[in-house]
Amino acid sequence: MATTTARESALSRDQLLKLYRDMLTQRAVDTRGFQLNRQGKIGIAMGSEGHEAVQAGTGLAFERGKDLLYPYYRNTGIILACGFSLADLFRSQLARAKDTTGGRSIINHVTAKSLGIASISSIIAAQCTHAVGAAWALKRSGATDRVVFCQFGEGATSQGEWHEAINFAAVHALPVVFLCENNQWAISTHVSKQMRVPTVATRAAGYGIRGVSADGFDPIAVYTAVRDARAHAAAGNGPVLVESMCYRFLSHTTDDDDRTYRTRDEVSEQRPNDPVPKFEAYLRERNVLTDDEIAALKREITDLVNRTTDEIEAEPYPEPHTLYGNTYAGPDDPWLDSTR
Ligand SMILES: Cc1ncc(C[n+]2csc(CCOP(=O)(O)OP(=O)(O)O)c2C)c(N)n1
Secondary structure, three states, X not given: OEEEOOXXXXXXXXXXXXXXXXXXXXXXXXXXXXXXXHXXXXXXXXXXXOOHHHHHHHHHHOOOXXXXXXXXXXXXXXXXXXXXXXXXXXXXXXXXXXXXXXXOOOOOOOOEHHHOEXXXXXXXXXXXXXXXXXXXXXXXXXXXXXXXXXXXXXXXXXXXXXXXXXXXXXXOOOOEXXXXXXXXXXXXXXXXXXXOOOOOHHHHHHHOOEEEEEEOOOHHHHHHHHHHHHHHHHHHHOOEEEEEEOOOOOOOOOOOOHHHOOOHHXXXXXXXXXXXXXXXXXXXXXXXXXXXXXXXHHHHHHHHHHXXXXXXXXXXXXXXXXOOOOOOOOOOOHHHOOOO
């Protein structure tokens, strides 16, 4: 098992700025989700504070137009980094008519075929078998330089489906990168109750594939690990398991109260690892951005998120007669049709 912590600065200024913008956007969107929930405007929000470096780094390694992404429910940052529109994300959260599922799915469960983004999974590890199926299809069709990104938390690695998926992908040398966001908690279950081995990446040895642990608070370390894993899989060498070590600073969702299972001291001890101020300090030290530029970028992203929220809130909800749309063939409302 390899460990990736190196802060490689072979990245261009544009790449560094993309990482930073994506991290700020993810945090602003998640904060807004919690606010909208507390205002009674959306049913539930899932924060990802602490996962920004993982998701921005992964988004940068994803090759748009070639790769496929099989996300899980905490992946708003990745889907935005891979090109999903902010407006469509808020349409999903606010269940508006123009949402890609017509306002019918649980929040953030979006799909974007044109971007290679499969539907987000809330069924733990279900996306892993789907991702492996897609990777198998890529291999059988003779596609080259195309890789499937499969995202999940460390809790998912206790599901049978995860083991089946990774084993099948290993045996058939499929072009898939398994990407674990290890935030130490699966709702109230600590990682120490999840597995006896020290890291998820160590599990790769059991399947005969490469396993890598990356510093998930450092977007450059994550990017480097995922980029290398992608290259390995794309070259026909089979899957790689990349684990990014991070932390979930907020409750599991707005329906969860994390004070019931972890201490405030534990959460405060992790705060210095917060990836957003850490990356800001790095950009400042390297003279990539000044304090004024950082403040301006934050204002720009806050304004964008505010404006988009207002615009989408002003859009209409789906019409009641569309309730059965995409569910039954024929008229939208079978209850109005007495012959059915
Ligand atoms: C098959 C299945 N079992 C249980 C659940 C309930 N559940 C929802 S989230 C979750 C925790 C998953 O934790 P992890 O995979 O570590 O991801 P995290 O939420 O920490 O990002 C569980 C058990 C579910 N959605 N699906």
